[in-house]
Amino acid sequence: MNSPSRTTPPTPVLVADLRTEYHRGELTEEAAGDDPYSLFRRWFDEAVAGGGRDPNAMSLATVDAAGQPSVRIVLCKEYDSRGFVFYTNFSSRKGLELAGNPQASLLFYWAELERQVRISGRVEKVADADADLYFGQRPRGARIGAWASPQSQPIPGRGLLEARTAEMEQRFDGQADPPRPAHWGGYRVAPGMIEFWQGRPSRLHDRLLYTRHLSVWQRTRLAP
Ligand SMILES: Cc1cc2nc3c(=O)[nH]c(=O)nc-3n(C[C@H](O)[C@H](O)[C@H](O)COP(=O)(O)O)c2cc1C
Structure with missing residues (x-):
């Protein structure tokens, strides 16, 4: 069967006029130094001070068993010379992809500073004790949500989330600290490379x- 595009070519939406000149800064070897973590920390602090939304938001790319990449945003909750940590559901699409191939790529984009940082490396789970600590600091609603939402699974409608949330609220009623579910925790991306773009x-x-x-x-x- 002919696809409609054979007979009627689509009309492209022309966005070629959207042009930006980048002029806010420069990155010299002298300023960058030898330690990428110190440079990352400086850039991260400047992104926070710059007041842009979600400076800790990073795109996370994973790859499935067929080699198909997928990308989504997660929030960086901690970083140091061991790597960059985010929290999620281990049974989500990203969790399953990381179980099959523990390699990932991260991307921070700070538009107002005209900067991006690309990171890639091996992924490992955060220690249970650290995940417990972080889980315990989350607002109660987010803790209940981690129990209620079967992240990345098809669901018939929002009604299921509402019903499961009510169920979990009842289950943990009177319990000040719902425990961390076994299917929820942190991953650390330990970089083998970090690229800074200004x-x-x-x-x-x-x-x-x-x-x-x-x-x-x-x-x-x-070269750019
Ligand atoms: C600003 C922003 C922050 C997000 N932070 C997280 C996060 O920290 N952890 C998480 O699991 N999902 C987070 N999400 C949702 C993910 O992008 C994604 O929809 C979800 O994790 C399911 O991804 P998956 O099906 O590829 O596993 C965030 C989304 C946005 C837009």
């Missing part, structure tokens, strides 16, 4: 790539 005029952006060799970071400038 927008510059005329698309001549600054890109500095750090790659880890055992515990030593090597820095390389990439």
Whole structure:
């Protein structure tokens, strides 16, 4: 059967006029230094101070068994020289993909600073005790939600979420601290590479790539 697009070509929505010149900063080797975590920390603090929404939002890319990538946003809840931590449902699509292939890529984009940071590396689960600690700090509604929502599963409608939430509220009624469900916890992405991108005029952006060799970071400038 002919697809309609054979006979009627689609009319493209022209967005080519959306152009931005990037001019807010530069990234020199001297300013960047040798330690990508120190640089990340400086950029992260500036993103927080810059007042943009969700400065800790990062795109997380995973890959399924057929090699099909998928990407979604999660919130970075902690970072240090071991890596970048987010929390989620282990039975979600990302959880299943990470169980099959514990490699991921992360992307922070801070539009108001004209910066992105790309990270990739191996993923491991956060220790139970740390996940318990973080879970315990979440608002009660979010803790109940972690019990109630079968993340990434098809559901017949919102009614199911409401019914399961009511069920869980009843189950934990009178309990100040609902425990962390076994299907919920944290992952840490331990980077093998971190790339910093600073927008510059005329698309001549600054890109500095750090790659880890055992515990030593090597820095390389990439063409934009
Ligand atoms: C700003 C923002 C923050 C989010 N933070 C998280 C998060 O920290 N953890 C999480 O599991 N999902 C988070 N989500 C929802 C995910 O993007 C995604 O819809 C969900 O995790 C299911 O993904 P999956 O089916 O690929 O597993 C967030 C979405 C947005 C837009």
